[in-house]
Amino acid sequence: MATNRTFTMIKPDAVENGHIGAILEKITASGFRIVALKLTQMTVADAKEFYAVHSERPFYGELVEFMSRGPIVAAILEKENAVEDFRTLIGATNPADAAEGTIRKLYATSLGENAVHGSDSDENAAIEGAFHFSGRELF
Ligand code: RTP
Ligand code: MG
Numbered sequence: 001m002a003t004n005r006t007f008t009m010i011k012p013d014a015v016e017n018g019h020i021g022a023i024l025e026k027i028t029a030s031g032f033r034i035v036a037l038k039l040t041q042m043t044v045a046d047a048k049e050f051y052a053v054h055s056e057r058p059f060y061g062e063l064v065e066f067m068s069r070g071p072i073v074a075a076i077l078e079k080e081n082a083v084e085d086f087r088t089l090i091g092a093t094n095p096a097d098a099a100e101g102t103i104r105k106l107y108a109t110s111l112g113e114n115a116v117h118g119s120d121s122d123e124n125a126a127i128e129g130a131f132h133f134s135g136r137e138l139f
Helices: 012-016 020-029 044-050 060-067 082-090 103-107 122-132
Strands: 003-010 033-040 072-080 116-118
Touching (some): 003 020, 003 082, 012 060, 012 072, 020 103, 044 122, 082 103, 082 116, 103 116
Antiparallel strands (some): 003 072, 003 116
16 A cells, blocks of 8 residues: 555644643554644634535534634644554544544543544545645645
């Protein structure tokens, strides 16, 4: 499998709870190389656009409010099989269903506030990375 990239955010709950360092350590210890990294905050409009695919879902308003309420850490990560391996590392959407040792099992507090985002396809990883980073910010 060729080396490729995924996009992640450490969500506002995990930033508020002081887990930035521990989560980045787990990501790099799991073999992901950091290509781009920043502390930033999404506006309500940013969050609506980023999660537009969920606009018809009942949790959309709550999700937009949550994701824009405070800073996040955005990052682009590189590894063989990056998208799938990162989804395995973060665990199930609901931390109650997440496997032992996964980031969501360790650091998420609820289904809505689940500590981290991971892109679900190579195509979305590219779209989401470009949403947050310019070419000059990739290394
Ligand atoms: P993500 O996109 O954040 O990596 O999470 P995911 O693929 O595992 O889950 P997805 O279905 O894409 O949902 C996006 C985010 O919406 C929130 N959510 N809330 N209250 C609810 O029923 C509910 N369901 C999903 C979570 O923050 C989820 O990660
Ligand atoms: Mg998703």
